[in-house]
Amino acid sequence: MAILDVNHLSKYYGSFKALDNFSLKLEQGQAYGILGPNGSGKTTALSIILGLRHANEGEVIWFDGRSDDAVRRLTGSSLENPAFLPGLSGAQNLRISADIKGAPYSEIERVLNKTGLWSYRKRKFHKYSMGMKQRLSIAAALIGDPEVLILDEPTNGLDPQGIYQIRELILEFTSKGKTLLMASHILSEVEKICNHTLILNHGKIIHDGPTDRVLVQKPTLEIASKNLQELHEALSRYSQIEYLNRTYGELLTAVIDNDFDVAELNEYLVKSGISPHHIVKKQPTLEQQFIELIKEN
């Protein structure tokens, strides 16, 4: 059974197309990440999935079309900029969340402990720090022990310790075979948590697949010689080079495989009458990889 089926969503804000033919299928037990720079359409996509905004085109089907009540009981969500009643304490706000979900109040202690907010439960929401507000939003999402968790930028505003704590909490959730749909612009978070990643840019899906394939780390080669034009032509003919780029006018950068043999390339270039004075094989960071993907699209 598909947990969530999103088909061909498009959303316009005036003439601006915020989401363009967005589709995804969320299966039981998947940890699905939506990755993209700020303004790429992640929050718009999640808002439509959660029924907060209306799509101009496309459809969202939860649990093969089961009732709204089932969606309410089985999902927990936390979006950016959490909003609770400012004059009420964290615990009082969670009582309202428990009422809406039809969950017992005993859940409140459990989720406050899990998110590290138990000792701040009596503090008014307007006195919470940004990080505490974020934790309270995640606590509200966890009420009722949902089967599916939908999180938008869950580590926003958290300090490193808080980020670690929330990440561990999410990993504990997914380790139970439960389903996660998470949007983030932080690549390392998606890489650490999600087993499936969709990359979104300008409202369009540019990559969708298992995280270890989408964010495959390919090394690059930096190479320079006196005559860059000659070098470029020689490298273009070399079959083991996937992608070639001229950087700053002094270097050529090529995307290569992990088992690429630099000595072999050197021998090929010398035979071609080119003497490279700079050859460096570099292992790129995930960030570089992600930026390349965004640039390409």
Next chain:
Amino acid sequence: MVKTLIKIELRKLLLSRSAQVIFLLFLLLSILSILFVTTLMGEIPIDENATVDPRQFLSFPMVWDMISYQISYAALLLPALIAILTCAELNSGIIRQHLIEGLSRKELVAGKLITIVLLSVLATLLFVIAGFLVGMAFTDSTALSDITEGSTAIFRFLLYITGVSVLAYTFAVFIGSTGTTLISLLGYLIIIEPTIVLVIDHPVVDFLPNASFRQLLNFPILELIRGSDADYTRAALATTGWLIVLSLLSYYRVSHKDY
């Protein structure tokens, strides 16, 4: 779900500072206006040749109409409270939070209509207590039939305050900003609708929202001067009609809005 909605709305209402302050203000203004009218009328000297004893307006059954008319102005604070609460929830993102937690758009509107009914019942209860106490103090013989005779004013007052509150809620969901909503509501009630009534000389204006609501109330002194032509059944039907139309309009707006 109705029970849950009542629980949620009551929790929000009882813990809201704005609700506490405005409700206290309503209480205070109501008590002051009742004290003012009872003191004023209680002290008017009665001429032997006078045909009307001013204290009869404070006796059963007239006291119900007198008091309901008297506190109807202070009661306008309750629609203002509804507008303030609705706009605050809209602008602070509380509605968005409720929606992601699983409240449907229909339940959002139903929740606020429940709040309106709760506040209206509370205001009506205050009116009943005040009317009963004033009536007991100024009526010489208090037979049960005298007390119950004018008591339809209780239901008319309840309908009146519910009607204006639903109108305020509709303004709030369409406009969104607290200040603009309150100014627009006030402008509609005291400028726009009265102007329409003045310009269009046709009985149809009696069916405009505020005209329908106000016809539910009766000012006994004016009635005595002009004679009674009040058709409460028509006013109640018109108000009920507006309650349905305004609730559906609010639901239409809430269900089509992006949060």
